[in-house]
Each structure stands twice: as C-alpha cells, then as structure tokens.
Amino acid sequence: MNKRIKLNVKEKGVLLFEGIGTFLLFQIINIILIVISDLFYNNENFSNLNHMFSLLNEDLSKSTFWVIWFFFGLVILIELVISIHMMIKSYRQFEVYKVEAELIQIAAGDLNHKINLKVNKRLQSVVDSVNLLVSNTNKHIAEQKKSEKSKDELIANVSHDLRTPLTSVIGYLGLIESNNYSDLDQILKYAHVAYKKSLEMQNLVNSLFEYANVEHATSTLNLTQFDMAQMLDQLSADFELEANRRGMEIIVNTKPNKIEMLGDTEKLGRVFNNLITNAFKYGKGATHLWLEAEKTSKEVIIQIANNGQPIPKDSLSHLFDRFYRVEDSRSKETGGTGLGLAIAKSMVKVHGGTIAVTSNEERTAFIIHFPNSEPKK
Structure with missing residues (x-):
C-alpha cells in the first residue's frame, strides 16, 4: 500500500x-x-x-x-x-x-x-508506470531464466533418453561386429534389439521436432471446416480394437449431434490420439473411455476421460511438462517420450484453446476448451 x-x-x-x-x-x-x-x-x-x-x-x-x-x-x-x-x-x-x-x-x-x-495525481501516474515497467522487466527476466533452465533440462533429458537406447544399439551391434555370437539366431536377436532401440530414438527425435515446431510457431495451421462429433466417432472406430483388447468400452457423447468448427484436423487428430493413447497406457483398471463434446454459444468443450486409476495429486500440475512421467522410474512397459501431453497442449494453444486435467476415484478427464469458431453463414 x-x-x-x-x-x-x-x-x-x-x-x-x-x-x-x-x-x-x-x-x-x-x-x-x-x-x-x-x-x-x-x-x-x-x-x-x-x-x-x-x-x-x-x-x-x-x-x-x-x-x-x-x-x-x-x-x-x-x-x-x-x-x-x-x-x-x-x-x-x-x-x-x-x-x-x-x-x-x-x-x-x-x-x-x-x-x-x-x-499527487499527475506524479502518481508516473510512479505507477515506473512500477509497472519494473514489474514487467522482472517478469521478463524470470521468463528468460526459466527458458534457460528449461533448455538445460531439455538437453539433459534428451541426452538421457537418447543415450540409453544408443548404448544398447552400439552394444549389440558391437557384439556382432566382434563376432561374439554363437549362431545366426543370436545375430538376428541382437539385430532385432538394436532395431527396436533405433525406433525408440527415431520416435524421440520425431516427437522433439514436432514439439519444437508447434511451440515456436514455425508450422502453420491448415484450417478447414469439420464436424467435431464426426471426428470423435472416427476416433472411436480407430481405437475400437485396442480398447477391446484392453477390456474397455469407448462411449461417444456429443451435444448437439453435429458440431461444426474451424481447425487443423491433422493437428487436432494428433491431440486426441495422444490423449486416448495416454488413457490406454496409464488408465490402469479402466473399463470405459468417454469421448465427449459440447457446444455452447462461446466455446466447444471436449473431454477425453476414463475411469481407471486416478493420477496422484502432486503430479497433476506437471503432466504437461516436457519429459514428465507419473511413474517414478522410466517404465519400459509404458514407454513413450514424455512429450505427448506437452505436444497436445501446444497444439491446443495454437488453436486458441486451453487444456486441463482433473482426476479422482471416479474419473480422470482431460478437458479442452476451444473458442466457438463456426463459420458465419
């Protein structure tokens, strides 16, 4: 005061x-x-x-x-x-x-x-402007420090995620190179492991490229008019076999039955693919997967939800951080690069929307808000 x-x-x-x-x-x-x-x-x-x-x-x-x-x-x-x-x-x-x-x-x-x-009133406006300038300068400095720290963490995480499979690739190929094998089957086994680890590295590099591309706005949106309800129905059909294999039922609910929007369907499809895949990987014990959309006068609200094991409360605020994973160890069972949700958030952001997550014993839901961008007729 x-x-x-x-x-x-x-x-x-x-x-x-x-x-x-x-x-x-x-x-x-x-x-x-x-x-x-x-x-x-x-x-x-x-x-x-x-x-x-x-x-x-x-x-x-x-x-x-x-x-x-x-x-x-x-x-x-x-x-x-x-x-x-x-x-x-x-x-x-x-x-x-x-x-x-x-x-x-x-x-x-x-x-x-x-x-x-x-x-006095005239001088007070100058004082307030100076305080605002200092506040914005401090905020800019803090953002720069955060950006520098983020870059350091990015390098460290990428180095870790690349070094592990690369070590395996070099190790198994080294065994072949040094003739340290007993028969052809063992050569094929080594080559297969090296191939799988190479695919992991390729997946990480592709995810990094995609994240950087969206985060720094170097990619442009290919906006088209589409029906969000139809897209969710298509996603349900695409993942039906995987859901059945995991003992899950996909339920699609939309209000109204047709929701026209403007957006980049390829990027939005990647967002929903990431969220659905995430539900399959981490929604342990889930029996239902809900794909829901509701249109209001101002926005379109979409929920991708499952009734699996809830996410720990201390992890909710970090889910969209790069390379963050809920499990303490970097699980081989779930795999992934830890960039899926960060990419989803960036793609939602370039569409002018927001994404958040809630989780309790009944439901874990990723909630997306898009501005109502239906073309004027």
Missing part, C-alpha cells in the same frame, strides 16, 4: 517558511499601500480632492462601510490562498525529490525495489 511521503524537520521548516513567509510578505505590502494611501490623502497639494472625499465620507452609509471591509477581507483571503498554493507547490516539489531518490535506487540495479509512495 502506498504511503504519503514523510518530511524531515528541515523540509517542514522550508514548507512553513514558504507559506507563512509569503503571507507575511503580502501583509507588509498591504501596510505599505495603506501608508502610501494615507500620505497621498493628507498631501496639501490634493486639498480640493480631500475636501471632496470628506463630503463623500459624510454620505457613507453603514452598507458602504461593510462593502469596503468585504473587499479588504477578500484581498486577505486571496493572499491566503496564494500562500497555501505556494506551500502545496513546495510540497509537490518535495514529492518529486522523493520519487527521484527512489528512481536512482532502481536505476542502480535494484529491480526488486518498488516505489510505495502516494503522491
């Missing part, structure tokens, strides 16, 4: 001197004018004029007397207002000095410093 500036003893003295001194100066000027007027009135050279004034004085009524005192009081009031104005002007000058001192501290490199002063 901003506070009024505090003046020291010297500054208060200057302020009082400015106001009281100005008012006293006016009174001295008034006294001088009265003396001059008196001298002028009693001068013998103006005797005829004095005689005329004396005749006028005899005719002065009480109302005229009070009029004269009114004007005299008005003059005193004007002088008092001017004196107060001078004090206010001096006080505002002190405000400027205080703000300048704060600015010097910021200019010296203390970007965590905030100007917590309550000053």
Whole structure:
C-alpha cells in the first residue's frame, strides 16, 4: 500500500517558511499601500480632492462601510490562498525529490525495489508506470531464466533418453561386429534389439521436432471446416480394437449431434490420439473411455476421460511438462517420450484453446476448451 511521503524537520521548516513567509510578505505590502494611501490623502497639494472625499465620507452609509471591509477581507483571503498554493507547490516539489531518490535506487540495479509512495495525481501516474515497467522487466527476466533452465533440462533429458537406447544399439551391434555370437539366431536377436532401440530414438527425435515446431510457431495451421462429433466417432472406430483388447468400452457423447468448427484436423487428430493413447497406457483398471463434446454459444468443450486409476495429486500440475512421467522410474512397459501431453497442449494453444486435467476415484478427464469458431453463414 502506498504511503504519503514523510518530511524531515528541515523540509517542514522550508514548507512553513514558504507559506507563512509569503503571507507575511503580502501583509507588509498591504501596510505599505495603506501608508502610501494615507500620505497621498493628507498631501496639501490634493486639498480640493480631500475636501471632496470628506463630503463623500459624510454620505457613507453603514452598507458602504461593510462593502469596503468585504473587499479588504477578500484581498486577505486571496493572499491566503496564494500562500497555501505556494506551500502545496513546495510540497509537490518535495514529492518529486522523493520519487527521484527512489528512481536512482532502481536505476542502480535494484529491480526488486518498488516505489510505495502516494503522491499527487499527475506524479502518481508516473510512479505507477515506473512500477509497472519494473514489474514487467522482472517478469521478463524470470521468463528468460526459466527458458534457460528449461533448455538445460531439455538437453539433459534428451541426452538421457537418447543415450540409453544408443548404448544398447552400439552394444549389440558391437557384439556382432566382434563376432561374439554363437549362431545366426543370436545375430538376428541382437539385430532385432538394436532395431527396436533405433525406433525408440527415431520416435524421440520425431516427437522433439514436432514439439519444437508447434511451440515456436514455425508450422502453420491448415484450417478447414469439420464436424467435431464426426471426428470423435472416427476416433472411436480407430481405437475400437485396442480398447477391446484392453477390456474397455469407448462411449461417444456429443451435444448437439453435429458440431461444426474451424481447425487443423491433422493437428487436432494428433491431440486426441495422444490423449486416448495416454488413457490406454496409464488408465490402469479402466473399463470405459468417454469421448465427449459440447457446444455452447462461446466455446466447444471436449473431454477425453476414463475411469481407471486416478493420477496422484502432486503430479497433476506437471503432466504437461516436457519429459514428465507419473511413474517414478522410466517404465519400459509404458514407454513413450514424455512429450505427448506437452505436444497436445501446444497444439491446443495454437488453436486458441486451453487444456486441463482433473482426476479422482471416479474419473480422470482431460478437458479442452476451444473458442466457438463456426463459420458465419
């Protein structure tokens, strides 16, 4: 909360001197004018004029007397207002000095410093602008640091995920190269393992390329008009065999039955593929997979949900981080690069939408909000 500036003893003295001194100066000027007027009135050279004034004085009524005192009081009031104005002007000058001192501290490199002063309206707008500038600068610096840290983590994660299968590839091919095998079947076994590990590396590289492409907006959207309800039906048909194999039933619900949208169907298809595949891999014990869409006046809301094992609460806020996986170990059973949800989030973002996740004992749901982009007819 901003506070009024505090003046020291010297500054208060200057302020009082400015106001009281100005008012006293006016009174001295008034006294001088009265003396001059008196001298002028009693001068013998103006005797005829004095005689005329004396005749006028005899005719002065009480109302005229009070009029004269009114004007005299008005003059005193004007002088008092001017004196107060001078004090206010001096006080505002002190405000400027205080703000300048704060600015010097910021200019010296203390970007965590905030100007917590309550000053006059015009200067307050400058103070607020400076505080906003410092705040945005700090935010930009924090984002840069976060970006640098993120790059370091990216390099570390990529190195880890590439080194593991690459070590296997080199190891098994090395056995073949050094003739360290007993028969053709063993050669084929080594070659098969090396091939599978090579596919893992290819999958990681492709995922990295796709993530970087979407995250840095180097890819353009190929917008077309499509029916979201029809897309969900198609996804249900595509994954029906896999769902049956896992003992799951896919249920599609859309409101209304036809939901027209504008979007890049290839990228949106990748989003839903990632979410459905994610449900198959991590929704342990799930018996149902729901693909739901609802259209409102402002947006289209899509849910990909399953009734499998819930996601731990401390993992929910990290699910869309690059390379993050819920399990503590990098499971060979589930596999994956840890980039699927990060890619899904980026693709939703370039469509102007948002994605979030909720999870409890009943349901784990990925909820996507797209702005209503139905073409005008």
